[in-house]
Amino acid sequence: MRRVYLDHSATTPVDPEVAELMMTYYTEKYGNPSSVHSFGRETKAALENARESVANLMNAEPTEITFTSGGTEADNLAIFGVAEAYSKKGKHIITSAVEHNAVIDTCEFLAKNGYELTILPVDEEGFISVDDVAKAIRPDTILITIMHANNEVGTIQPIAEIGKIAKEKDVIFHVDAVQSFGKIPVDVKAMNVDLMTVSSHKIYGPKGVGALYIRRGVRVIPRVHGGGQERKRRSGTENTPGIIGFGKACELAAQRMAQDAEREAALRDKLLEGIMERIDYVKLNGPRGENRLPGNLNVSIQFIEGEALLLSLDLMGIAASSGSACTSGSLDPSHVLLAMGLSHEIAHGSLRFSFGRQNTEEDVDYVLEQLPKIVERLRMMSPLYDQVKHSKTQKANAL
Amino acid sequence: MYSEKVMDHFMNPRNVGEIEDAAGVGEVGNAKCGDIMRIYLDVEGDIIKDVKFKTFGCGAAVATSSMVTEMVKGKTIEEALKITNKSVADALDGLPPAKMHCSNLAADALHEAIKNYQEKMQNA
Numbered sequence: 001m002r003r004v005y006l007d008h009s010a011t012t013p014v015d016p017e018v019a020e021l022m023m024t025y026y027t028e029k030y031g032n033p034s035s036v037h038s039f040g041r042e043t044k045a046a047l048e049n050a051r052e053s054v055a056n057l058m059n060a061e062p063t064e065i066t067f068t069s070g071g072t073e074a075d076n077l078a079i080f081g082v083a084e085a086y087s088k089k090g091k092h093i094i095t096s097a098v099e100h101n102a103v104i105d106t107c108e109f110l111a112k113n114g115y116e117l118t119i120l121p122v123d124e125e126g127f128i129s130v131d132d133v134a135k136a137i138r139p140d141t142i143l144i145t146i147m148h149a150n151n152e153v154g155t156i157q158p159i160a161e162i163g164k165i166a167k168e169k170d171v172i173f174h175v176d177a178v179q180s181f182g183k184i185p186v187d188v189k190a191m192n193v194d195l196m197t198v199s200s201h202k203i204y205g206p207k208g209v210g211a212l213y214i215r216r217g218v219r220v221i222p223r224v225h226g227g228g229q230e231r232k233r234r235s236g237t238e239n240t241p242g243i244i245g246f247g248k249a250c251e252l253a254a255q256r257m258a259q260d261a262e263r264e265a266a267l268r269d270k271l272l273e274g275i276m277e278r279i280d281y282v283k284l285n286g287p288r289g290e291n292r293l294p295g296n297l298n299v300s301i302q303f304i305e306g307e308a309l310l311l312s313l314d315l316m317g318i319a320a321s322s323g324s325a326c327t328s329g330s331l332d333p334s335h336v337l338l339a340m341g342l343s344h345e346i347a348h349g350s351l352r353f354s355f356g357r358q359n360t361e362e363d364v365d366y367v368l369e370q371l372p373k374i375v376e377r378l379r380m381m382s383p384l385y386d387q388v389k390h391s392k393t394q395k396a397n398a399l
Numbered sequence: 400m401y402s403e404k405v406m407d408h409f410m411n412p413r414n415v416g417e418i419e420d421a422a423g424v425g426e427v428g429n430a431k432c433g434d435i436m437r438i439y440l441d442v443e444g445d446i447i448k449d450v451k452f453k454t455f456g457c458g459a460a461v462a463t464s465s466m467v468t469e470m471v472k473g474k475t476i477e478e479a480l481k482i483t484n485k486s487v488a489d490a491l492d493g494l495p496p497a498k499m500h501c502s503n504l505a506a507d508a509l510h511e512a513i514k515n516y517q518e519k520m521q522n523a
């Protein structure tokens with residue numbers, strides 16, 4: 001059976017070139033970068049080289065990069081780190097309703113421990129209003145944390161504009177760029193970002209590696225204490241094979257970004273058009289055009305439920321994801337879709353396809369061949385669908 | 400995460416559909432995740448002659464609806480009333496813990512349908 005992986009926002013395969021390089025650092029060049037001998041020195045050099053590659057991809061200085069165990073740790077380090085370092089200035093934090101849980105849950109933890117939180121709403125396409133950010137800033141605001149691109153619906157936030165305001169008002173600005181880094185241009189200087197989270201496994205690097213960009217002069221209290229690695233910001237022997245792999249993945253991303261983005265956006269648009277042609281009562285979630293991640297598609301297929309869709313797709317070899325309540329352990333629908341004003345019912349039938357380097361036109365054709373059959377089968381079973389079928393006056397795709 | 404039986408009932412659900420002028424209809428919504436299940440009964444004498452379902456829900460919800468219809472077909476009302484969410488889940492070789500509430504939906508819809516039938520009988 002054909003297998004089609006359309007869940008690249010969840011994770012990507014490691015590029016063979018990356019894996020090959022990493023292998024050397026497991027078996028041959030295994031020295032501890034803190035050691036003074038030649039074994040340590042060669043690893044240290046490769047580690048610093050990787051730091052430079054990561055920094056280059058976001059227009060930062062290598063000394064501003066702190067490696068972590070992933071995006072979640074980097075988000076935690078940024079938010080807790082600033083909250084602690086600047087608590088004398090104030091205890092107010094601004095974030096948005098569509099952040100990743102690594103940000104939301106961290107902020108909410110702080111809110112339970114003496115900090116104050118403002119959660120900004122989004123419009124129906126998932127955009128935060130720059131005005132809202134400006135209005136939310138108070139004298140005791142110490143941190144604004146907003147994602148660059150949304151993991152579910154691909155909405156790209158006006159980070160540069162928010163950065164400008166943050167700078168004017170002298171508030172530290174953290175950006176979770178896990179979904180955008182390596183896929184669209186990211187420039188910490190042009191965007192006036194103080195802290196930025198990035199992750200390796202979303203860009204064909206290994207899992208378990210991420211980094212936090214910390215602009216020179218911004219104070220962050222470390223969370224992990226010990227041997228003082230990473231300029232004392234994150235102790236613990238560096239995951240050298242992983243970090244070096246991440247560095248390589250950044251180099252490849254720098255070379256391929258424009259062409260990947262164009263190709264993935266074309267495949268994405270083909271899939272969207274194909275779905276709209278073949279299936280009625282479908283709603284696109286998130287914006288169209290430039291302000292959407294090139295590889296992201298999110299649609300709600302009405303009257304059916306996402307987990308049932310995912311199961312059926314999986315049986316045909318297709319991997320996607322859903323914001324349905326039935327797919328989440330908590331049985332709550334996606335907080336992102338709800339924040340965009342979608343009803344529970346529409347969130348229920350949401351389906352995310354995220355494209356990557358290996359996807360082809362044939363993959364899209366295959367999905368377009370399978371999906372309508374699956375939708376029809378599930379709608380046949382749905383008590384909501386016959387109500388619509390019976391009232392023929394309703395217009396298809398009226399949403 | 401699902402047993403083979405669950406997957407079988409999800410992919411090949413038994414008794415999908417509606418019964419026109421059914422003797423009893425039960426519909427329940429799942430307060431937890433927002434799903435809906437409807438069960439139709441055709442009763443002759445005291446025997447459930449036919450049963451159909453429609454479900455808007457996850458794989459477990461579809462499978463439990465299908466299973467419950469299979470379990471009550473040909474049974475008496477009294478026997479059908481004894482069916483619980485646990486017996487439905489057991490018949491499917493179990494459900495993941497997070498999905499146990501979906502089996503409530505099936506048992507509840509069945510009991511609603513029987514209640515609806517009994518009310519109709521009283522009024523007739």
Ligand code: FES
Nearest residue numbers: 326432456457501
């Ligand atoms: S019906 Fe929603 S989790 Fe089963």
